[in-house]
Amino acid sequence: MDQLAEQIITGLMSGTVYGLFALVLVLIFQSTNMLNFGQGEMATFSTYLGWALMVLVPYWPGFIVAAIVAFIIGAALQRGLIRLVEDKPPTSAFIVGLGLFLIFNSLSGAIFGPEPKSFEQPWTGSPFKLGDITIVRYNLFIFLVALVVMAVLTAFMRFTKLGIALRATAMDRAAAELMGIPTSRMLMLGWGLAAMLGAIAAMLVAPVIILHPGMMFFVLMFGFTAAVLGGLDSLPGAVVGGLVIGVLQNLVGVYLPDVVDALHLPFDIRDGNQYRDIALVVVLLLVLMFRPHGLFGKSTIERK
């Protein structure tokens, strides 16, 4: 039982990062109607910047400066590039995302080298004990930082004029424009915010999955899976989707061999950890098949 609780808690903690990244993807999808495949690579690039900064300065200043630089990169991209595809068909925006993927992926590899690097891990030490449950310190750190970021974001979206304007723009651009909201600037802010949150998520997971140019491939997929699970148009749904995925991943890693044994399936599985990522794609396909609008999305998506 304790093992189960431990796995669930660990899963929830890594799930917050996936939730954060899913939040980023949904934010962009809602406001720009674009699936940004380059988001993960942009975040990787910012993480590399953070890594380079942390050689010179301590963790927190490096972290914050990298996040701010990510904000600037995101806003500048929206200003210089994404605005040009706004009145083009959605495929164009999608292709621009793929172009960003190629650019940022190769830039990280070319500038910082393809070999894996270790990212600084703050707040290390012996794990916490909660009864029989052990919690790795860094996992708790990820959880707390992601939670704080989400709380700040929620407060910003709910209680500040700027946040409400941002949500209005994402909801209905023409109506927002009529209300006197400078929607173009709001979209710039949205892209900057998304890039910053993506960079934060990437910097949080970087010590766990080891910094290398392809490190966000999987996180991008987890983010999309979480976003689809939560419903592509729901911000809270994205977070919940991320949590579900984190927990699921851990449970599959530990219990899949036992489950296969218990069901007397004609094969057996030695190491469940290999199936952690594969299981998610199965979940993704099942969600698309049986509940395409996700857990919290508007059920306007129709099957044909």
Place this chain on the structure above:
Amino acid sequence: MSAFRVATPKPLEVATVIFLAVFVALLSSSAWGFVLGGAAGLGALAVHRLLQGRNLAPDWAWYLMWLGLAAGMPFIVSGEYRLAQLATMGYLAIVLLGLVALGQAGQLSVGHSAFVGIGAYAAAVAVKEWDVPFVVAGLFAVAFAALIGLLTGVAALRLHGPYLAIATLGLAIVFQPILKLEELREWTGGRTGINMFARTFVPFSDWDWLTETRWYYYLTLLLLVGLLLLSHNLLQSAMGRAFKAVRDDETAAAAIGVNVAAVKLSAFVVSAIYAAIGGMLLFLLSNRFLSADNFTLLMSIELVMVLILGGMTSLKGAFLGAFLLVFVYREGLETVARQTEQGLDTWLLLLGSLLGCFLLLGRPAVKQALARYLDFNRVLSTFGPAVLCLAGAVGIGVGFTALVRLVAEHVELTALRPTVAGAFLIVAILSVPYGLAGLIDYLGYMSWGQLKGVLLRLLRAEPREAAVAERRMPPSYVPMPSSSDERA
């Protein structure tokens, strides 16, 4: 005089002949290649005119020339490496043909590296485990890929919206971990992959000239031609028209009785099958060695990149895309990077100026600014802004060169290949969304006079204030001019 006008080669025809001469010269690395390629082009042109005079489907002159040249290639190229390159182009063209068919149905997949991988691995495993002839292994690979395509498609294709992209992303990402599963190791070889270097798949070779590479080359060519004809017929058939109807408007297609889900699904399965056949050939061409690390998300994205740059509106695009990937992206940019590192600036200047041209030309805002502030239309006739635009492009080229020189001191330039490709992809989707094939179709029927007109229109600063103002306006907010203003 009219006979002469029929005979005058059009711009596209001249360009094709020049391309042929240069390409064959490159492949054979001799001056004779230049003569041979040029002669093939001119010959095709002559036959074309002859047939045209008699109303006898003149385009076949070109098709047969391409086919003949492809069939003769093993005896023209300078070495096995070039032939392998051409065969690689062939299998990529097969994969891209499938993606073009999928594009005709309005869908885009970022997971086709997985289907290429499935084709390669399924064929290899079938040969390795059950010792079947390669034909049977190929059929098995095709069936397996079709099954996986069906499963993915059923989940994602019945939905409106971006779900296919997400589902195929999942497929591309998860393909590697599946290959590396411990439980599948006896089949897929786990992390080490499959190595059947020692085995040969040549069923007969009674003649000395038919070496192994040549055998695989002809197999690729045969499959490519067959699948090209198949695609052509498919897209002309009722099914192909249904593809296009779904692409243009799903609701309208459904209203005239097209089963939208079934059409999208069959397009996806067709493209999966094409990719699997390509993968099977990849297995043969890569020295019968497969590794899970070959089939990454990056491969999928490269495929989509050349699909867009080549153009997915016509079957030509598949060939152009394969050419771009093998000869421009891989070899061309590699050469550019190497020569630049040795201190040659010409390539950088050309690339930068090209990028500058794309950025500046055809931008009404740029042209207008030039016209407004400098009034070149009066001062320097129509070519003033054009000259300035081109000067600007060259200026961007110089800046680009300086920037890359600065970067090259710290970074290996070969690693920046995808950056350049990504930049060109973005620029291309903004300025020539139908790719090279679209451009060729557009220029194809033009005479020199029409081409001049198009170029002039591109260069000239046209007063398009109304269009620009309209773009600036939010979609639903259009101020009505008061009637008094209008009278004044």
